[in-house]
Amino acid sequence: MLQNVIQSEIGRKTIEKIEIPISITKNIKNTLRPYQINSLQYFIAYLNEYDNNKNKHLMFNMATGSGKTLIMASLILYLYEKGYRNFLFFVNSVNIIDKTRENFFNISSNKYLFNSEIIINNKNIEIKEVNNFDYSDDYNINIFVTSIQYLHNLLKENKENAFDITNLQDKKIVILADEAHHFNAETSKNKIPQKELFEEEKSNENWESTVQTIFQSNKDNFLLEFTATIDYENKSIVDKYLDKTIFKYDLLKFRQDLYSKEIDIIQNDVDKKYLMLGAVILSEYRREIASNNGIELKPIILFKAHKLIKESQANQEIFNDLIDNLKEKDIDKLYKSNLKENDKKNIIYKSIEYFKDKYKYFDIFISRIKEAFKREYQLITNEKTKPSEEKNDKDSKEISKQNKLLNTLENKDNPIRVIFSVNKLNEGWDVLNLFDIVRLYETRDADTKKKKAGKTTISEAQLIGRGARYYPLRLDYYNDDEIYKRKYDKDLDNDKRILETLYYHSIKDSRYISELRTVLREHGLLDDVYCREEDFKLKEIVAKYADTNFIFSNRKEEKARLYKEDKTLIGNKKSFEDIKSYFKNITLEYICKTGSIKVEHAINEEDKNLTESEKLRNLKIESLGKPKHKSFGDIKDYIKINAWYKMNYGFDKLKPKFQDLKNLYELFYHLRDIKFIFFNLNDKYININEEYINFLTNVFYPKLIKIIDENYSEYIGTKEFYPQLIKDVFREKKKKIYNEKLCADMGNIEYYAQNILYADSDLEIYFSTKHIYEVIEYLKEKGYNNIYLFRNDQDLAIYNFDNGTAFYPDFILICEYKKEQIHYQVFLEPKGKHLESSPEEKAKQDFLLSIKNNSTLNKDIFELDTDKYILFGMRFFTDDNSNSQKWNDELKNEFKG
Secondary structure, three states: OHHHHHHHHHOHHHHHOOOOOHHHHOOEOOOOOHHHHHHHHHHHHHHHHHOOOOOEEEEEEEOOOOOHHHHHHHHHHHHHHOOOOEEEEEEOOHHHHHHHHHHHOOOOOOOOOEOOOEEEOOEEEOEEEOOOOOOOOOOOEEEEEEEHHHHHHHHHHOOOOOOOHHHOOOOOEEEEEEOHHHHOHHHHOOOOOOOOOOOOOOOOOOHHHHHHHHHOOOOOOEEEEEEOOOOOOOHHHHHHHOOOEEEEEOHHHHHHOOOEOEEEEEEEOOOHHHHHHHHHHHHHHHHHHHHHOOOOOOOEEEEEOOOOHHHHHHHHHHHHHHHHOOOHHHHHHHHHHHHHHHHHHOHHHHHHHHHHHHOOOHHHHHHHHHHHOOHHHEEEOOOOOOOOOOOOOOOHHHHHHHHHHHHOOOOOOOOOOEEEEOOHHHOOOOOOOEEEEEEOOOOOOOEOOOOEOOHHHHHHHHHHHHHOEOOOOOOOOOOHHHOOOOOOOOOOOOHHHHHHEEEEEEEOOHHHHHHHHHHHHHOOOOOOOOOEEEEEOEOHHHHHHHHHOEEEEOOEEEHHHHHHHOHHHOOHHHHHHHHHHHHHOOOOEEEOOOOOOOOOOOOOHHHOOOOHHHHHHHHHHHHHOOOEEEEHHHOOHHHHHHHHHOOOOOHHHHOOOOOOOOOHHHHHHHOOOOEEEEEOOOOOOOOHHHHHHHHHHHHHHHHHHHHHHHHOOOEEEOOEEEEEEHHHHOOOEEEEEOOHHHEEEOOOOOOEOEOEEEOOOHHHHHHHHHHOHHHHHHHHHOOEEEEEEEEOOOOOOEEOOOOOOEEOOOEEEEEEEOOOOEEEEEEEOEEOHHHHOOHHHHHHHHHHHHHHHHOEEOOOOOOOOHHHEEEEEOOOEEOOHHHHHHHHHHHHHOOOO
């Protein structure tokens, strides 16, 4: 695979150090996720290494829901900077075309991927939709969005003013092929002709050659393909993409990285009517749980028919009859059915129980259902949506309206709760708030001879994959980068887990469910390894202690609110000193461009012992003359202001990070002493002001903004720590055990607080079962009691004082010095030596070490004598054996006695 070749030749660490250009980061609306950044780093590394290659053809094999269109938007910006102006996007589905137009052109849409103002190389750039490249704008970004069918017909028929291949030969084009697995007919026909999984099956025999014809029309063209689906069982397909797959991020990895919903299958021995009712009640329960946690959510149900449109229409009639005539006895029948099936753990049983407790009179709940699922809030999506761009298509307005509703289901003004469909939504549907899919048929088409799942089951698994896109949960006690990740894998019984689970409802059929589970595992949507579930809880003696004793944590607060209450909490002076300190440790150099310099330099004998940086400095001095030292304060304010406005980073973005900052001039004043080095600054041919602007916008400001974004948050962690009862923090939890080697029964280890340890590494097991034992024994000898080591598996968060970033130390040691009745709480974190030096981990360690001298304890909530409580954090315990005894001695010295 090309990705492996690049990694082998350049090195993974080198690739991961590649900075994403500001042409991308400052012009896309959404923050790039780590794997998206990595995909762009591989692309940039490829261009740096293989820039002379003609007709660059690359494949991004990335999971459904992983944000392929955002990667496309990023590549468009980057390649614009590299001189490309014309971009051709095509796909085989009208629905995807409509969605993509929202992504690329509709600036008022919440699906729009770019910032409202796009600035590249100090120029304001527009994104223009075109229908050919004959009159494309050489200054702006031109995107032609179409279907492969329409494109194929244009080239085939050679209509007037259409896409004439001879007109493309003098234009550099970037081709973006979405759902690219549909464009491989010629490659795959050696095995089995490829057919679509759509209602309207159509031969695509010539699409691949159409793509190749456009691609080969100019040697500088790019062909960038994107798909989640590569047929790795077809040797011809594998051979085609072996040297083209620049980045692979499959559904298994996507799910393991917590970016998808979890999948659960509900099978019930009931008819269609009650299968529908179960999904309706579960959907309302989910909406209730969301509302109880301050989350605005409108969950969607998809009712899926098998093949025929009339089946889907009949399903809608059954559903409306159910809602119109719903009685309490219907819900009672479903309640008893689910109790019989799976006892009280059944989620539908649990949902009905909840509403029985909430509503004294159940008629109120029934009225609520009737209102939430009335006809106006339903959508049936079975109209033919064959890709067509004929302006007089009589159905086009209705199709467009339907597609708009489908593509805006998350919007507040979109009332749809229920969708009836056959196969239209199997591809190209981008929705986050789909939580229930109901299979309203019993057909199986498995290949019994080969013991393989049938085409229907495979397409159902693909649909489930589309529904597995995660709905972001914005909860105050999680960091911003965790909004888009699952949060309750380690707390399976948490009520909020329903907000990150997609349920697939089916009539009971053990063979079908077995086939479906197999396919879902193959797609990476279900666990591919054996796992068991365990209940994690406090030991009985610890539970009694936890009933009446306390544990402390601080809170995450907005700077703005705290600033109004106490200005001493915000230290802008220190913030500016931190920025200046950063620039003291690096040298920013800039060569002013004169257009008249020719650099020639040969290494002589005297140079041989010099470092590379010293050689480079000598090269510059010899060829460019002596450097000119300047400070930021030497540059006139109006130049600094003009350059700043080109960065698309307004004062409104600075203000939340520096609360007492009055204007940009004040920022410039604080940073006036930062030093720069210029070459050619006194050359008679240069425009000094223009060179200053170029330096600021391309060198200094990008680094400054990056530092501000990475280090200055709108939040802080309070210095005050607040008590909670230990029993309210370390609740009983159900967890999945995947790796038995990292699971240990702790029943016989007296000091360990919980019954089981499930560690993330061997180091954690060694630390908690062996290494810490010496410290525990020391404390016992010194007269300490109630000594307990708690595994903190996302139970208690503490928040970095500087930016409010949540941190969950792996272990918390609690003990009492009996003689003076002093309670200790110690935060402990075992960490591999190789991780210790990373900036993120260093920030965690610095925070732990700062707790002792910077924290105060709240005494008002429980009227505690806080003088009797001592909190501190230790530096990381690492797997460096030579340092382990020293770590123990440092910990012992923190205790009295």
